[in-house]
Amino acid sequence: MQIEKRKDGGRLAIAVQGRLDTNTAPELEEALADAGVTEVEFDFAGLEYISSAGLRVLLTAKKALMGSGGKMSVVNANETVRGVFEITGCSELFGLV
Amino acid sequence: MKSMAQRKLARRLVGAVSIAFLASMALTWMLHEKMTSREIQNIINNVFNDVAVDIRERVDARMFRQAMVLRDKVYEMRENDWWNDPDESSRRLRILADELGVDEICVVNADGLLTHSARREEVGALDFTTAEGQAREFASLLTDRYELAQPLLPNTLRGEMIKYVGVWMPEGGFVQVGGREKSVRNLARSALTGLTHGWHVSGDDGGIFIATDNGTIISHPVAGREGGQWKDPGEDSYCEKRIIEGFPVYVVIPKRTAVVERRLLVATSAFLNGMALVLASILVGIVIASYVKDQLALQRSKEMSMAKSIQESAIPRVFPLFPEELRMDVFATMHTARDVGGDFYDLYLTGSGHFIFMIADVSGKGIPAALFMMRAKATIKGAVQTGLPLAEAVAEANDALSRDNDANMFVTAWIGELDLAAGVVTYVNAGHNPPVLVARNSAPAFIRSRSGMMLGAMGGLPYTAHKLALAPGDMLYLYTDGITEQPDMRGELFGEERLRFSIETMLASGGVALERGDSPLLRALFRAVSAHGGGAELADDCTQLLLRYNGDGGVGGAGCRRFARSFLAVQKGVADASAFIDEIIETADSPKIHVILDEIASNIVKHSGATGFDLAVELLDSPAGVRLVFTDDGKPYDPLAHTDPDTTLPAEERPIGGLGIMMVKKMASSISYRCAGGRNILTIDLVNKK
Numbered sequence: 001m002q003i004e005k006r007k008d009g010g011r012l013a014i015a016v017q018g019r020l021d022t023n024t025a026p027e028l029e030e031a032l033a034d035a036g037v038t039e040v041e042f043d044f045a046g047l048e049y050i051s052s053a054g055l056r057v058l059l060t061a062k063k064a065l066m067g068s069g070g071k072m073s074v075v076n077a078n079e080t081v082r083g084v085f086e087i088t089g090c091s092e093l094f095g096l097v
Numbered sequence: 098m099k100s101m102a103q104r105k106l107a108r109r110l111v112g113a114v115s116i117a118f119l120a121s122m123a124l125t126w127m128l129h130e131k132m133t134s135r136e137i138q139n140i141i142n143n144v145f146n147d148v149a150v151d152i153r154e155r156v157d158a159r160m161f162r163q164a165m166v167l168r169d170k171v172y173e174m175r176e177n178d179w180w181n182d183p184d185e186s187s188r189r190l191r192i193l194a195d196e197l198g199v200d201e202i203c204v205v206n207a208d209g210l211l212t213h214s215a216r217r218e219e220v221g222a223l224d225f226t227t228a229e230g231q232a233r234e235f236a237s238l239l240t241d242r243y244e245l246a247q248p249l250l251p252n253t254l255r256g257e258m259i260k261y262v263g264v265w266m267p268e269g270g271f272v273q274v275g276g277r278e279k280s281v282r283n284l285a286r287s288a289l290t291g292l293t294h295g296w297h298v299s300g301d302d303g304g305i306f307i308a309t310d311n312g313t314i315i316s317h318p319v320a321g322r323e324g325g326q327w328k329d330p331g332e333d334s335y336c337e338k339r340i341i342e343g344f345p346v347y348v349v350i351p352k353r354t355a356v357v358e359r360r361l362l363v364a365t366s367a368f369l370n371g372m373a374l375v376l377a378s379i380l381v382g383i384v385i386a387s388y389v390k391d392q393l394a395l396q397r398s399k400e401m402s403m404a405k406s407i408q409e410s411a412i413p414r415v416f417p418l419f420p421e422e423l424r425m426d427v428f429a430t431m432h433t434a435r436d437v438g439g440d441f442y443d444l445y446l447t448g449s450g451h452f453i454f455m456i457a458d459v460s461g462k463g464i465p466a467a468l469f470m471m472r473a474k475a476t477i478k479g480a481v482q483t484g485l486p487l488a489e490a491v492a493e494a495n496d497a498l499s500r501d502n503d504a505n506m507f508v509t510a511w512i513g514e515l516d517l518a519a520g521v522v523t524y525v526n527a528g529h530n531p532p533v534l535v536a537r538n539s540a541p542a543f544i545r546s547r548s549g550m551m552l553g554a555m556g557g558l559p560y561t562a563h564k565l566a567l568a569p570g571d572m573l574y575l576y577t578d579g580i581t582e583q584p585d586m587r588g589e590l591f592g593e594e595r596l597r598f599s600i601e602t603m604l605a606s607g608g609v610a611l612e613r614g615d616s617p618l619l620r621a622l623f624r625a626v627s628a629h630g631g632g633a634e635l636a637d638d639c640t641q642l643l644l645r646y647n648g649d650g651g652v653g654g655a656g657c658r659r660f661a662r663s664f665l666a667v668q669k670g671v672a673d674a675s676a677f678i679d680e681i682i683e684t685a686d687s688p689k690i691h692v693i694l695d696e697i698a699s700n701i702v703k704h705s706g707a708t709g710f711d712l713a714v715e716l717l718d719s720p721a722g723v724r725l726v727f728t729d730d731g732k733p734y735d736p737l738a739h740t741d742p743d744t745t746l747p748a749e750e751r752p753i754g755g756l757g758i759m760m761v762k763k764m765a766s767s768i769s770y771r772c773a774g775g776r777n778i779l780t781i782d783l784v785n786k787k
Contacts, residue, residue: 021695023672049688051695052757080688087763088756089745
C-alpha cells in the first residue's frame, strides 16, 4: 500500500493506493495522526479493496473529526470499495462522493 | 572386533604396567637390602649381648672357685701363730696368690676391716664400711650377700684395674681374690672352651668364635675345632668382633643365609606387587575399553549421519516441485531412523506428458544401503527415461541392479507413470507395500495387484504393468514399511488397516490432504505413527508420498482445481495467505476474495487462539466460482451465530469492529460452518456473476 499526503492548512488530502486490510490499516492510522486537521479527503482512486480493518480506521478518523466539528469525504472509490461501503452502510457516514 | 586404536592402547597399557612393576621391584629390593642389613646388625647385637652374659658368668664362676679355695685355706692358716704376724701372713698369702693364679688376696673381718692381704702395706689400710669407689660395694658381704663379682675396675687403694670377687664367711667377714686382666684371662681360658658349641646364629651356618690375644681359638661352634688360629671369613659372611672380658669374640653370619631370607621376602612382595598391578591394569583396561567403545559409537554415529546425508541429498526435498504443473500436486516426506535404512522416492516429469513417481526401500542399513540406494535410483531413472514401456524399463533396471551385486542387496519399489492428460496411472510393483487409493467418492482402499520380484535379487525376470484411472481429485498414497511396521510398546505394529482408517478419518474430519508445497495429511499420519511408537525412536525409515490428480483443466474443464496451504495464526500468516491467493487467482472477483480472506483470517488470528489455519481454494467450474475453506485449530466459534451490527446508527453510536463477518456474509454466495475433529471449518462459496 502506498499513501500520499498533502496538507493545506487544516485540510488533509490522502491518496491511498493498493489494499487496505489488516496488514496495511496500521500504516494509514499512523498517517492520520496529524494534529490540527479539520477536513480530510480520502482519494481511493488506486485502492483495490478495503476490509473492515480499513473501515475501522476511517470510522476512528470520522469520530475524531466529528468531535472537533471537522469534515470527511471519500472520492474516486472503485466498485468493490463502494460495495463494501454500501454493505456496511458507511457511504453517507464517510461522505462518499 | 578390536580396532587398531584398542590394540595400540593395550600395548601402551602393558608397557606402562611393566615399567611400574620394575620400578616398584627396584624400590622393594633397595628397601629389603636396607632392612636386611639392619636386621643382621640386630641379630649380631643380640648375640653379643647373650654371649657376653655367658662369658661373664663363666669367668665369674672361675674366680669364685679360687675365692672359695682361698676361704678354705684361711680357715687352715688362722690356726697358726704367724697368722697374726702381718709380715709373715702377707708373705704366705703372696705365695698362695701365685698358686691360685690371682694378683690380690684380701681377708676382711666382721667389722669390715682389711686384716690380711697379699700386700703387706695394705693390711689395716682399708675399712670397707667407709671405703669409697670399687671397694664400697663389697660391704654388702658383711650383711646381706654371700658372694659378689665385679668386672675390671680401678681399685680403691691404688687405682689399678683389677677384677675382684668375694665370698662371705659364715662367722663374719669375707675373703676376696682379685686379678689383673691377664690373670683373669689365664684363669678363665679353660672355662670358656666349648662355650659356643652348637650355638646357632641365624640358621645353621652362622656361629660365635672366642679367641685369645694371639688369635688362638678357644671356643668354636663345632666341638673339637679349638686350638686353631682365627681367620677372617672373608666377603661371604657378615663378621663382627668385640672384646668381652678381654677375649676377642667374633660373630659370623654367612651372607648366603641372609640373602635367601631376603630373596623370599622380595619374591613375596614381587608377587603381591604384580597382583596389584595386574588388578590395576585390568581396571584401567576396563575404563579404556569403555572409552574406546564410546569413541567407536561416536564414529558410528558420524557414519550414520553421513549415510543419512547421502540418502537425503538424493531425494527431492523442495516442494512444490513442479509449480507450473497444475494437473497434479505431489508431496513426499522421509523421516530417517537412527540406523539409516535405504528408503527413497523419486519424482520427475517426462517430455511426453507423463509424471513418474516412485517410492522404494533398499534392504539393509547404513552406508551400504545408502550407496545401493544411490545406484538403484540412478539405474531406475536411466531405464525409465529410455522411453521403453514401464514394465520393460523396470525389467532392465532389475537386470542392471542384479549384475555386480556382490553384496546381494535388493530394493522394493512401486513405480507409477501418470498420464497427465488422461489421468491414467501405469504402474509396476516390485515387491513393495500396496499403495492406498484415496478417491473422491469412495473410502480409501489398498491397490493390491500382483507384485513382481524386488529389484536386484535376480536378473532376467519379467515385470507386469497395471493401469489405474484417476478422476480429478483422486489421490494415491505411497509409503514404505517403516509406516506400517512401527511397533508400539507391546510390539503391535501400526499396520495397514490402522493406516487406511487414519487416512479416512483425517480426511472426513476436514483435514487438508495436500497443498501446494505441503501435505497436512502426511504430517498428521507421521504424527500418528510416532504416537503409536510411544515417542520412541523410529524402528525404520518412514517415507510417504501423496499424489493428487487435479484433472486436465486446460482441455475439457473436467472437475476442479484445488489449492491449499497452511499458515501460522499471526498477522504474517494473513499476509502470506493474501499472497497465496494472488498466486492462484486472477479474476474480477479477486478483491472480494481478499476482503473475505482478510476478515476471516484476522478473526482467527485475533480471537480463536489457534496456532495456525489452513486455507483451501477450489476453483469451481459449474457454476464457475471459487470456494474458500478455512480450517483452524482454535476454540470452537461459529461466526454465523452472531447478530449483525446495526448499520443505521450514527457514527458516534457505532461500535468499532464487528462489521467484518457481516461483510463476508453479504459478499458470499453461500457460507457454512461446522466443527469437526476439534477444528473450525468455514466454507465460503463465491459464484461469479455473469
